[in-house]
Amino acid sequence: MTGAWKLAFRNLRRHRRRNLVTGLAVAFGYAGLAILFGYGEYAERLLRTSSVYMQHRGHLAVYAKDGLRRAEAKPSAYALPPETQEKIVGALRADPRVELVGRYLLGGGIAGNGCKSFPIRTVGLEPDVEPRIVGHREMIDLWGADGVVPLAGRAFFDAPGVETPIALAPRLARYLEKDRAVSAAAAPPGAPGALDCDAPDIVGRLSGEPFVQLGARTQDGSFGAIEGQAVGIFRASSTEEAKTGVYAPLEVFQRLFDTDRVTYVAAYLRDHRELAAFERDLAARLREAGVEASIHRFDDPVANPFFAGTMAFVGGMVFFIVILVANVVAFSVLNAMTLAAIERSREMGTLRSLGFTRGQLRGLFLREAALLTALAVAAGAAVAVGAAALVRAVDFRFEPPGSGTPVQLHVMPSAGALAGSALFFLVLTLAATFVAVRRKAKARVAALVAEVAA
Amino acid sequence: MAEALIRLEDVKRTYHLGETLVPAVRGVSLELHAGELTALVGPSGSGKSTLLNLVGCIDEPDEGRVLVEGVDVATLSDDARSGLRNRKIGFIFQSFNLVPVLDARENVELPLLLQDLPAAERRERVDRAIADVGLAEFAHHPPDKLSGGQRQRVAIARALVTYPLLVLADEPTANLDSETARRILDLMVELNERRKVTFLFSTHDEKLMARVGRHLHLRDGLLVDGEEAREAIA
Numbered sequence: 001m002t003g004a005w006k007l008a009f010r011n012l013r014r015h016r017r018r019n020l021v022t023g024l025a026v027a028f029g030y031a032g033l034a035i036l037f038g039y040g041e042y043a044e045r046l047l048r049t050s051s052v053y054m055q056h057r058g059h060l061a062v063y064a065k066d067g068l069r070r071a072e073a074k075p076s077a078y079a080l081p082p083e084t085q086e087k088i089v090g091a092l093r094a095d096p097r098v099e100l101v102g103r104y105l106l107g108g109g110i111a112g113n114g115c116k117s118f119p120i121r122t123v124g125l126e127p128d129v130e131p132r133i134v135g136h137r138e139m140i141d142l143w144g145a146d147g148v149v150p151l152a153g154r155a156f157f158d159a160p161g162v163e164t165p166i167a168l169a170p171r172l173a174r175y176l177e178k179d180r181a182v183s184a185a186a187a188p189p190g191a192p193g194a195l196d197c198d199a200p201d202i203v204g205r206l207s208g209e210p211f212v213q214l215g216a217r218t219q220d221g222s223f224g225a226i227e228g229q230a231v232g233i234f235r236a237s238s239t240e241e242a243k244t245g246v247y248a249p250l251e252v253f254q255r256l257f258d259t260d261r262v263t264y265v266a267a268y269l270r271d272h273r274e275l276a277a278f279e280r281d282l283a284a285r286l287r288e289a290g291v292e293a294s295i296h297r298f299d300d301p302v303a304n305p306f307f308a309g310t311m312a313f314v315g316g317m318v319f320f321i322v323i324l325v326a327n328v329v330a331f332s333v334l335n336a337m338t339l340a341a342i343e344r345s346r347e348m349g350t351l352r353s354l355g356f357t358r359g360q361l362r363g364l365f366l367r368e369a370a371l372l373t374a375l376a377v378a379a380g381a382a383v384a385v386g387a388a389a390l391v392r393a394v395d396f397r398f399e400p401p402g403s404g405t406p407v408q409l410h411v412m413p414s415a416g417a418l419a420g421s422a423l424f425f426l427v428l429t430l431a432a433t434f435v436a437v438r439r440k441a442k443a444r445v446a447a448l449v450a451e452v453a454a
Numbered sequence: 455m456a457e458a459l460i461r462l463e464d465v466k467r468t469y470h471l472g473e474t475l476v477p478a479v480r481g482v483s484l485e486l487h488a489g490e491l492t493a494l495v496g497p498s499g500s501g502k503s504t505l506l507n508l509v510g511c512i513d514e515p516d517e518g519r520v521l522v523e524g525v526d527v528a529t530l531s532d533d534a535r536s537g538l539r540n541r542k543i544g545f546i547f548q549s550f551n552l553v554p555v556l557d558a559r560e561n562v563e564l565p566l567l568l569q570d571l572p573a574a575e576r577r578e579r580v581d582r583a584i585a586d587v588g589l590a591e592f593a594h595h596p597p598d599k600l601s602g603g604q605r606q607r608v609a610i611a612r613a614l615v616t617y618p619l620l621v622l623a624d625e626p627t628a629n630l631d632s633e634t635a636r637r638i639l640d641l642m643v644e645l646n647e648r649r650k651v652t653f654l655f656s657t658h659d660e661k662l663m664a665r666v667g668r669h670l671h672l673r674d675g676l677l678v679d680g681e682e683a684r685e686a687i688a
Contacts (some may be wrong), residue, residue, distance in 0.1 A: 003560075003567045010555035116619065350551040353512050354565040354612070355540020357533045445512035450503075 008367035023376040025332035029325045030380030038413030047285035049297040054237035058266025065292045071263045074220045079261035088265045091285045100268035102129040109216030112177045115197035121244045124253030127157035151181030153232030166228035169245035177206035178230045218258035271434045330432045337436035349448025357439045377422045388412035456531040458485035464516035478504040480675035491646040494656040496672035502656035510622045544613030546623035550605040552597040559593040562611045603634035623655035
């Protein structure tokens with residue numbers, strides 16, 4: 001209907017004080033939700049990046065059938081032999097959606113310094129792929145350029161001339177008295193020889209040399225041992241890893257475990273939003289290639305319960321707050337529009353007598369609600385973006401649960417979150433308005449005309 | 455004789471006030487023809503407004519039929535009745551009932567916005583209606599900047615702008631001083647004579663009644679003849 005928006009706008013202006021209050025409720029509700037969604041998106045991105053890159057799960061990991069559950073207990077049967085690795089790597093590299101492919105060997109054993117030994121979790125990684133994973137733009141976006149370099153020393157892949165370079169997790173390095181040794185430019189000459197662990201200068205001696213003895217049960221059941229040279233301390237992605245983690249080139253740990261197998265092959269995608277389609281295609285391709293494999297996404301609750309559980313918690317919290325905010329906003333709008341409908345009963349009757357249908361009458365009020373929401377959402381978006389910029393400027397840092405590395409808090413909502421929240425509020429206010437005016441619009445025209453304004 | 459514009463056949467309307475039933479119109483039959491200027495006369499509470507509401511299709515009878523150009527209004531959907539009101543019936547209310555956020559001209563234009571008219575034709579019709587009621591210089595005044603008489607003129611222009619078959623006016627002069635009331639009635643009489651606009655208006659003002667050819671006397675929800683009405687008043 002021509003002129004309906006003009007009429008709606010003028011009615012908004014006419015009751016500007018009441019509409020201002022309602023608009024503020026909508027604006028602050030919207031800003032709150034947009035910031036909450038911004039935080040939710042940030043938490044998801046943080047956890048995703050941590051899972052995919054820091055924990056080397058990739059967006060998707062291919063195990064031997066049942067390998068996720070059993071590869072470490074019985075690697076001879078559930079780890080991937082070279083020919084299968086080749087097929088999987090080939091299938092992954094053939095897909096243009098894949099940015100990087102990495103092979104990983106997980107295991108357990110002990111690490112000792114000659115006096116003390118500790119249980120360890122080993123991760124064998126490919127030295128030529130690892131720098132691109134650690135230095136991935138998503139990692140740098142979140143942790144910054146300084147946040148992706150080793151905590152001390154060098155990365156294991158950045159140690160030319162060292163035969164068995166290993167990187168230790170922070171606490172493990174401390175337990176082994178190697179937290180200062182990793183900064184040594186080169187190994188001291190000669191073997192350390194027998195140690196007197198009760199000697200008063202033992203800590204100094206241990207921290208003066210980088211050698212760590214690693215022992216493990218090989219995949220054929222015998223005992224394997226190598227001497228690693230700690231070259232750096234890496235940033236652990238969880239508290240558990242900080243106490244037990246050891247990184248080394250894949251071939252070093254293959255030597256330790258006396259195997260040519262790997263636990264899984266991970267694929268890193270260019271765009272994580274393509275994961276579902278990619279997973280389907282890969283499963284089909286592997287079936288065609290005759291590879292019996294288990295595919296686990298980074299958000300698989302079995303493979304990554306921390307991610308799934310935390311996201312479920314964040315999602316539940318966001319949902320709860322959304323319900324609260326939605327109720328406050330819906331009742332504010334309902335209240336304002338009910339008052340408007342009562343006050344304007346006679347006007348509604350007049351419009352009906354002039355020929356407005358019930359739908360056209362409701363349309364007028366819905367236009368008012370839509371305009372009010374649009375203005376409030378614009379103001380709310382400005383508040384949300386301003387608040388998020390302020391949070392960024394304050395540079396508030398925190399350590400995410402399970403991570404030893406502080407990160408900067410971001411709550412800047414994405415364009416998608418802003419648009420999605422706006423749509424949500426529009427639907428909410430329109431629904432509340434519809435409920436508020438529906439009964440009046442259905443009333444007898446004569447009764448409306450006869451009503452005395454409140 | 456030509457078919458009646460409006461025909462009411464034994465129309466009844468009762469209001470429910472809590473558990474009390476109040477019969478407002480108790481069986482009225484009447485016909486209105488094109489070009490008539492008819493006054494609906496009766497004391498307060500006699501059912502004048504209810505009868506106008508029924509004729510104007512903004513209320514529905516409990517019994518009986520209301521026919522507009524031979525069509526039983528009860529057979530129409532709500533949207534169709536809205537369309538009928540928009541195209542065939544004009545309303546003038548005692549309290550003017552102008553939309554406060556629109557100026558005089560926009561108020562007059564309002565019913566035309568529901569019709570598929572080119573903007574130029576809409577403008578022309580509005581200009582003419584406003585000129586007919588002598589308000590050209592107040593066209594852009596909001597209702598709260600107009601006097602009571604001017605507001606009622608805007609309401610008349612709004613009722614006329616769609617070229618309706620019938621204009622219904624419920625006590626159109628009740629809220630006006632006597633001079634303004636006389637001018638408004640002059641305007642209605644002139645529009646009836648010059649433009650052949652059919653009017654049905656309710657009033658209990660004797661001076662106004664004297665200017666109108668046809669009187670319908672309503673008492674206790676029933677139409678009575680002039681004699682009975684005079685006896686009732688006596």
